[in-house]
Amino acid sequence: MNSDKLKKILEQLASHEVSVDDVYDQLRQISVEDLEYAKLDHQRHLRCGMPEVIYCPNKTTPQITEIFSRLAAKGENVLATRTTEAVYASVVKAVPNCQFDHDANAIFLKQTNMNTRDNNHYVAVVTARTSDIPVAKEAVVTITLMHQTVEEIYDVGVAGIERLLSKVDVLQRASAIVAIAGMEGALPSVIGGLVSVPVIAVPTSVGYGANFEGVAPLLTMLNSCAAGVSVVNIDNGFSAGYIAATIARQCVHGK
Amino acid sequence: MNSDKLKKILEQLASHEVSVDDVYDQLRQISVEDLEYAKLDHQRHLRCGMPEVIYCPNKTTPQITEIFSRLAAKGENVLATRTTEAVYASVVKAVPNCQFDHDANAIFLKQTNMNTRDNNHYVAVVTARTSDIPVAKEAVVTITLMHQTVEEIYDVGVAGIERLLSKVDVLQRASAIVAIAGMEGALPSVIGGLVSVPVIAVPTSVGYGANFEGVAPLLTMLNSCAAGVSVVNIDNGFSAGYIAATIARQCVHGK
Amino acid sequence: MNSDKLKKILEQLASHEVSVDDVYDQLRQISVEDLEYAKLDHQRHLRCGMPEVIYCPNKTTPQITEIFSRLAAKGENVLATRTTEAVYASVVKAVPNCQFDHDANAIFLKQTNMNTRDNNHYVAVVTARTSDIPVAKEAVVTITLMHQTVEEIYDVGVAGIERLLSKVDVLQRASAIVAIAGMEGALPSVIGGLVSVPVIAVPTSVGYGANFEGVAPLLTMLNSCAAGVSVVNIDNGFSAGYIAATIARQCVHGK
Amino acid sequence: MNSDKLKKILEQLASHEVSVDDVYDQLRQISVEDLEYAKLDHQRHLRCGMPEVIYCPNKTTPQITEIFSRLAAKGENVLATRTTEAVYASVVKAVPNCQFDHDANAIFLKQTNMNTRDNNHYVAVVTARTSDIPVAKEAVVTITLMHQTVEEIYDVGVAGIERLLSKVDVLQRASAIVAIAGMEGALPSVIGGLVSVPVIAVPTSVGYGANFEGVAPLLTMLNSCAAGVSVVNIDNGFSAGYIAATIARQCVHGK
Amino acid sequence: MNSDKLKKILEQLASHEVSVDDVYDQLRQISVEDLEYAKLDHQRHLRCGMPEVIYCPNKTTPQITEIFSRLAAKGENVLATRTTEAVYASVVKAVPNCQFDHDANAIFLKQTNMNTRDNNHYVAVVTARTSDIPVAKEAVVTITLMHQTVEEIYDVGVAGIERLLSKVDVLQRASAIVAIAGMEGALPSVIGGLVSVPVIAVPTSVGYGANFEGVAPLLTMLNSCAAGVSVVNIDNGFSAGYIAATIARQCVHGK
């Protein structure tokens, strides 16, 4: 039941064209859908600044291109993750301003004003090894599209603890930290012991044998002896970036 | 090397009692420990307002009592989790002001001024079922000891979705949400789709058979199709509360 | 917003005490909760004949007693599963007409007229071994409380296939079959090949070693080479009985 | 022992060509095979309206073509699942009336009169995401070949709960629901809480990392807190459709 | 249809009291059950010498006592596995000749003539450690009740390979070998390389940590690089003994 229809019914009641009981019965029939779309609008307001996101695996190039174009038309930032340059070649024809991030394997479109960023508040994105960087870059592009600032710190795994310790100050001043590690996945635990802000841990599928494609670092992170560590799915740089950005945003603007 | 000793050496150099080379050599020998304790002090400052925490399993009653007393003497709030009323009977003799939370199975001591709480910013702690409440209460006592406000919403599991939907407004206004569920663990996904703040998901060991003592809801939460959901270990109400409180605190005070 | 309040507002509009815009604004504010309770009522109608169910593990005897009493007061059948005779001793004081099923470890209360049962339509509840009978009995008591007829066939496991084959006729005439097996769990596959009605398979935790407390028969049933087999959680006699009864009910009455 | 042979023996006894003892001994030797084929005929009668089904993986194109042709000759509907258009190119030469469903990757042949369908009774086939549609289509083609009506509802996953809620009425009026979801697999639990008909849940292998190729949604569904949910193997749209159709058929015709 | 009834019908036909068609129709109705019981009798003949077996877990003492008594009345050997001396105290009152094996935790009754044993053919039962002996003894009592001879070789695990090698001759002359090991479970592989007779491997739950209650030796045995090794369930001494005895029996008597 859209607004026009609802108003019309009420006006009919006011003009006594319909009875109170008729209107009452009709209102009892209001589908949840109508109300929920109202809620959805409200929710969209809350979500202002969030990019529209397309998870590309299991989608064809034409599907991705069509969805990207449709979302771009809404005027929001758009992000397509886990895609390829070949897909980008198709999307960019439809949406000429979109860009491809080779490290993150992501297509993105910036349409909102990025000047609202507050460099005093930032998310630190940290990796244990060079090979974890693609996951990190997915987080970075997500955070950036959400108007937040990023500090990138790569290749500071725990087997060379001095590299990590040299970055303690940058870590301690961050609003939130995305800590990414494959292999044994110990990085977030060590970082969690050094800072007092939330650490979002991302296990990666970098490793072999008893790594079980990321299960080993996933378990390591879930069992972290440091209290401030929560975990997202294996290789899920997008969610980690999204969460960190929602935290940083609250620091900057309040909600 | 403590401050006094360092100053004394520098003064000896200033008064030429020792040579530049002597001091240089001594400084090269500064153990990491000395420096790290400096760091630790700095870090403790950052951690102001965090409770001291004792994880009680595998510890004897005398050990818990002794550790609790020692931490209480520092003047900070103290929290002992996963303990029993029998242990409390021992601890309260040593620390008369400490209290026992029967729901959370936690002993706690409030020593810091709670008036700094800002009721406009709060953490929502939500459970799917009544049987998840003990885990929720561990989160609640943690958040409270960290000077943050809590809204508790219990028994709103997804098999009766209308109960959850009736609380949408409270959820959407929270700074962070702790979402706790056993069985199939779907609650955080549904909440994650309704809000734009971080959701810290806690799987519980409530269930049987193919629940595998919490593994089923853990996997559900890690695979959440909602972007803002991160996960902590099974039954880990403390960490979830801790993380949510660090987020809320940033909203209130900045870091 | 309850019915009375809604009617009152509409009457005020009809009597021009309030404007169309005022009512419009108020209706936009209708909380989902109010509407959902309307839905719930509607839903309850659909659910007519379903027992109210209490899953007892993780609940104290006073809690179970209180919930049982409250549900009993609604006039519907009530079922408390996975409980003990000790709990029954408490519940029966509060609800004198309730009964205890020693095989199913269930407390139940029949309050609705059972005469609607149609003996031409029935659910067959079948077990592979004697030790699977407690799970079967949980299904039986559930089906009975849902006003459906049950045929019980026990100890017809596949290692003595002649026992099962001697019951083919009873199986083929059922509206639905609950097939319960531990150990290797092959019974539902064989039954599924003999009938053309839905088979709800229940793996049980009967077994040892590589049975993994019911995982082996669970996997067997999920991989059934017979098309009509679906599976519920390990030892979940209640759900299997519930599903079978909803199928049988449709055969008898339509929905 | 076929009918002719049996009759002949009995006639020989009637004409005293053989003794009672001779016939008795011969009858004791009746092989199970003979009798079982009788049973099979009986069973086939029960199965009237069921399509003949070919599971194509691990079969060569010539094998599939030959089996399809042979089954087509029986006059029943035929369904070949998990195949490709290349296989179809071969089958259609042998069976010109067969069709290919690109979404379901299935070849099918309709030979029975579809006019028996009753549109007042239908199966609802629901997916959480667009990427689950191929599994849904396998269910749809199966149900259709079994002469039942289908309502398709796609992309109503729980992270946008308003989309699902807008379809509650269609769901509640169905005879059975096939609920299909990958990722975290929460959809069937939410549906199960909204309806009072059987929900057949199908986990899909859509997801990554801790999804473990469908294990995560499989566990979610097995642990569903809603009572009416049973589960089939990962990606098994065929079995789910088959089960739902056998339920709907009973609603329409009785068995 | 029992033998008497069948004969009577045939006699009626011979005396023309009934027609050929009547008998034909009646015979077409012979239930599988009747025929299968015939089969069962035949099968029992094949099984001559096999003990009747009761798996005791999940059975009450009265149940075990009753089943044991009933089986004892058939005149065959009876074996009750995984039981206790307390149960024996009850069974022996009902069946005074039964005995209890403290090592195997088994109650057994010998009623058949053991003189048929052929000491030139024997089963070797071998364990890696002393703690595997209870499983071995379950195999030994099973083999003995099946009229076969046993050679017991204990505590010859691979970490002291000289102990095993000193028994090579006894192993090589056996008709079949039951090889039992917990911990890492390597014993059957080494034995399999030394002999040319079937090795039935039994993993035991002796071990800790990454032993996973017998899963580690189970996997070791399934992956054995020696060709003659097959495996039974964890701690399943009974099945291993049963299989070995059926092999030895064929060596002695043919089938």
Added chain:
Amino acid sequence: MNSDKLKKILEQLASHEVSVDDVYDQLRQISVEDLEYAKLDHQRHLRCGMPEVIYCPNKTTPQITEIFSRLAAKGENVLATRTTEAVYASVVKAVPNCQFDHDANAIFLKQTNMNTRDNNHYVAVVTARTSDIPVAKEAVVTITLMHQTVEEIYDVGVAGIERLLSKVDVLQRASAIVAIAGMEGALPSVIGGLVSVPVIAVPTSVGYGANFEGVAPLLTMLNSCAAGVSVVNIDNGFSAGYIAATIARQCVHGK
């Protein structure tokens, strides 16, 4: 130390060319290797009739060709498993009499007299589905090379139990049965209940989803409720055939 050398030393002692102490010292130095090769010879005698076997994965075509040629030169039967026709093209150039089995993907060379086979004793090789036949054929070629007779029974899975029952007699007269099944793997349990000879169960990787590439039927078989069933590794037709042949051989010849 070979026989000649040993005799020579003893003769030197007898002729007093060397002292007792010298010989004693020399004998103490006898390496295990010398003695073990003696053992090996003895063992080889026992193994008479066993084919030499090459497991081809992880080996290059030249390696397989070279090993095959070398083994062929010993005069025994040779079997190369899990290989391809391309490898055969290379091997046959070096060993012109070898043959390729397209079903088993095996190269084999028969060099021993097959006339010793006793058709009254045979191994039955049974599969649940057509897609399990390649594994069956690996067993068949192995058994044949070991001079034993095979009866092949395919596509008699438990979802159409009448097909299996029609073969009961052939199964009951076998010396040993190799029972092969993927999917849910229930076939060996049903067979085990029908016969009194050893059943060697082979799980296959035929299946999908919760089949876990053969783990589901593996667990089914390990948990078989029939006593005579032992299990080999997934798809391991060779070992199953080898074991069955060693059993059949004992029936025919004794050891």
Added chain:
Amino acid sequence: MNSDKLKKILEQLASHEVSVDDVYDQLRQISVEDLEYAKLDHQRHLRCGMPEVIYCPNKTTPQITEIFSRLAAKGENVLATRTTEAVYASVVKAVPNCQFDHDANAIFLKQTNMNTRDNNHYVAVVTARTSDIPVAKEAVVTITLMHQTVEEIYDVGVAGIERLLSKVDVLQRASAIVAIAGMEGALPSVIGGLVSVPVIAVPTSVGYGANFEGVAPLLTMLNSCAAGVSVVNIDNGFSAGYIAATIARQCVHGK
């Protein structure tokens, strides 16, 4: 064949009491056992200084007491692990000089001269948390009984990295390090990056939920990104201590 018997035979040959052929035949019959016992003696020499060890679980108090007494009579050090003070009460009656280590839950007897220890070479035993100390103490008592020196460093887990860094010098000078950790198990990786000696990692079962009783730290350690880390079974302090001591012993004495 013991030495005396062998010499006697050779002497009989020298004196021509027996023929060369007789001796030759006898020697061919030398059982592997005889020779292996020779090997065993040699091996025992190598093992000089190793304690005799009894793993107590699954053994009764009388068994442990008897074995302990027998080993004590050999004059070597004896160690009984995973036992209790109640068992000690029995053992000490038989072996009055034995001692009980309450932390390690071990009974031990020192009978060899400990003065050979070289304090310049030591094993460092390190734990992440206080609750890992019992496992550490099992390593310590093992190392001590093997005449090696131990440095104990406890409660230096990675969530407070400054505690570990303050001990770097002690770690870097050790001959080998036993690194013990439960929870997420990251300690050995960090230590491995700081030293150039072997690190033997011991996962402990300290933890909960997704720790899976030590599996999480086990996987962490197996995936360590530091090269010098090898792993033993969960809670296996004995093996870790044993390995470290064999390394330290080589540093001190050579082998």
Added chain:
Amino acid sequence: MNSDKLKKILEQLASHEVSVDDVYDQLRQISVEDLEYAKLDHQRHLRCGMPEVIYCPNKTTPQITEIFSRLAAKGENVLATRTTEAVYASVVKAVPNCQFDHDANAIFLKQTNMNTRDNNHYVAVVTARTSDIPVAKEAVVTITLMHQTVEEIYDVGVAGIERLLSKVDVLQRASAIVAIAGMEGALPSVIGGLVSVPVIAVPTSVGYGANFEGVAPLLTMLNSCAAGVSVVNIDNGFSAGYIAATIARQCVHGK
């Protein structure tokens, strides 16, 4: 803060250009990084003789070439593992003296004097099967680059125990043993029972079915009943070689 800067500050204090308090404040600001690099230098001294190592998976050919060149410039030995001849073709253009090991799939560069090797001390590298040799060769090239001697013993798996026993002397005289096995992985347990030096066990991914790509031998090795066995990750020949070489080095030189 480098040495020059520190000296300069101290000299300024000595010459009273700055105050004690100024210097004190500056020193309090010394970043951990500065100090840690000092530590690193010290550590590098300890690590003298260790090769620089590049783990190649997930790295591009240009990346590997660049890193290899940079490390080669340091004058140490360099090792690139798990690479290909194609990568070598690129690296050798930049570093002409580097070599490719086809068995180990490793590129290495020897720049240090190998004459320090002591052939009386060696590491034994042992494999169960020929297919484990590539992992062995990775260990061999690592050990060689660390200036230690290697004895290679291949294809001595436990199914032919005589082959292993013939090498006992070589094993017993080694300083450390790398024992490599796939399939069931029993080799290290048997070796561990024959020697008194550390055995580093390497499970390989050679196998199929229930081998689970190396998990089966991994579990076998972790559960070894021999005390001296520790384990590294599946196929991790490098770490095993590294650990063994650090042990052998201590035997030769002390640390």
